[in-house]
Amino acid sequence: MLDIQFIRDNAELVQEKSRQKGYDVKVTDLLKLDEERRNLQGKIESLRAERNQIADALKGGNPSEDQIKRGREVKEQVAQAEALLDPVEASFLALLKKVPNMPLDDVPVGASEDENVVAKTVGEPTQFDFEPKHDYQLGEAKDLIDKERAAKVAGSRFAYIKGDLVRLQFAIIQFVLQELGDEAVIKRLVEENNLQLSTKPFTPVLPPALLRTEPYVASARLDAEEVTYKIEQDDLWLNASAEHTLCTMYWNEILPEEALPIRYIGYSTSFRREAGSYGKDVEGIFRMHQFDKLEMEVFSTSESGLDEHKLMVAIQEYLMQQLQLPYQLIKKCTADIGKPNATGVDINCWFPGQQQYRETHTADYMTDFQARDLKIRARRTSGELDPVHTNDATAFALGRILKAIIENYQNQDGSIRVPTVLKSFMGGAETI
RNA sequence: GGAAGGGUGUCCGAGUGGUUGAAGGAAACGGUCUUGAAAACCGUCGUGCCGGCAACGGUACCGUGGGUUCGAAUCCCACCCCUUCCGCCA
Numbered sequence: 001m002l003d004i005q006f007i008r009d010n011a012e013l014v015q016e017k018s019r020q021k022g023y024d025v026k027v028t029d030l031l032k033l034d035e036e037r038r039n040l041q042g043k044i045e046s047l048r049a050e051r052n053q054i055a056d057a058l059k060g061g062n063p064s065e066d067q068i069k070r071g072r073e074v075k076e077q078v079a080q081a082e083a084l085l086d087p088v089e090a091s092f093l094a095l096l097k098k099v100p101n102m103p104l105d106d107v108p109v110g111a112s113e114d115e116n117v118v119a120k121t122v123g124e125p126t127q128f129d130f131e132p133k134h135d136y137q138l139g140e141a142k143d144l145i146d147k148e149r150a151a152k153v154a155g156s157r158f159a160y161i162k163g164d165l166v167r168l169q170f171a172i173i174q175f176v177l178q179e180l181g182d183e184a185v186i187k188r189l190v191e192e193n194n195l196q197l198s199t200k201p202f203t204p205v206l207p208p209a210l211l212r213t214e215p216y217v218a219s220a221r222l223d224a225e226e227v228t229y230k231i232e233q234d235d236l237w238l239n240a241s242a243e244h245t246l247c248t249m250y251w252n253e254i255l256p257e258e259a260l261p262i263r264y265i266g267y268s269t270s271f272r273r274e275a276g277s278y279g280k281d282v283e284g285i286f287r288m289h290q291f292d293k294l295e296m297e298v299f300s301t302s303e304s305g306l307d308e309h310k311l312m313v314a315i316q317e318y319l320m321q322q323l324q325l326p327y328q329l330i331k332k333c334t335a336d337i338g339k340p341n342a343t344g345v346d347i348n349c350w351f352p353g354q355q356q357y358r359e360t361h362t363a364d365y366m367t368d369f370q371a372r373d374l375k376i377r378a379r380r381t382s383g384e385l386d387p388v389h390t391n392d393a394t395a396f397a398l399g400r401i402l403k404a405i406i407e408n409y410q411n412q413d414g415s416i417r418v419p420t421v422l423k424s425f426m427g428g429a430e431t432i
Numbered sequence: 433g434g435a436a437g438g439g440u441g442u443c444c445g446a447g448u449g450g451u452u453g454a455a456g457g458a459a460a461c462g463g464u465c466u467u468g469a470a471a472a473c474c475g476u477c478g479u480g481c482c483g484g485c486a487a488c489g490g491u492a493c494c495g496u497g498g499g500u501u502c503g504a505a506u507c508c509c510a511c512c513c514c515u516u517c518c519g520c521c522a
Binding site for chain 2: 038041042044045046048049051052054055056057058059067068069070071072074075212214235253254256379383385
């Protein structure tokens, strides 16, 4: 959530920026409730002070009938005042939670994803002297993807990924862990982008794939039950991304400033109900109920949060360039960055089967919005406590990136070339 | 699934209904000592909210939510979570 003090001090700005994000919150209503709440709270607190004084005076026991009577009266008054405050407090909190994070000033203002801005295009759409095929055509022909049998067993939007395609996935994982675990790579990207950052490499993490409601809600990421699977029996949700179980890792903790930045590269299977997207992308492995993902998560100080975001985008581009995949860098507009985000970038990779750029990566910078709810704070060397800043970003969503490789690296005979940087992890194989 | 034990501050850990925002220890910070460091010694040291320019004052918080009481970390009820043992299983 946003800092209420910030909202009090910047009511008009908050109203305007919320509107830009498509959240029609009534800031004046919120502030009215805030004032009401503070008034009631003041009254309750002075009544409580009186109650405490009475109790204090009676320390040691043997109170008289009169004293007990007076104590009871004040107690009754406190209860009445609290009963008035409770609903006000509840509506105040509900409204406060509706306020989205403020977009940074350079986020393009737009009403829908159509107004996202292409910041740059790297590489050219892959050229073929034959009609390029889709992932499912190539994958099914070579028995690398079997969705039909998966549908029999698990339903639509599931697949058996097989054979060399599995080896390719593990090659990508190995490659990413190698690059992100290499301080020299991080250092180069930090320097090339003029970032004031530590060169600390990313620590690989295998997080749990399920999480409980309470931390999930606190992460501000459980906004739509349509996208997330719930295990009713056990109050557990299947994570829709490793970021959900990574950002909640330090829930309710105070981290020493010296520990920051904390940089993780998580690997987890991700589950999505895709309830709102019936009929969309039903072919191939672009939009699945289950896919594996390598996800970066960084906890940092407030000063370095934005640079950490830039570093993560630089890493995404670096990885795409290493795989020599053509892509566009998309600056998401206010309507598309999402409620907890201050800024957001997508990478859309070129898919020859569809002849278009489609989203394969996203990078989210939440400033302190997420950490305030998660109560993750940094103990600064000055002794102050400060919510940390959080960033998450896709390294690779394996389903989509496998599809991108299959389609961009296809030969006319249906074989698929192995990207150069992955060959060493594929036993030197040239094609699959 | 069966049984037991626990959730207290940055961490460990004590806590008899009022003198407890909470002993003691560790860590951290400041200092004394030292050529320097360590050790030793002295001091400081929870968080949120409200009010105040501030010093500070008020209030809440001992897993969560209720209850009893003039007064609850402490008593009662419900729930959540963790650990250990047995069973089952990878």
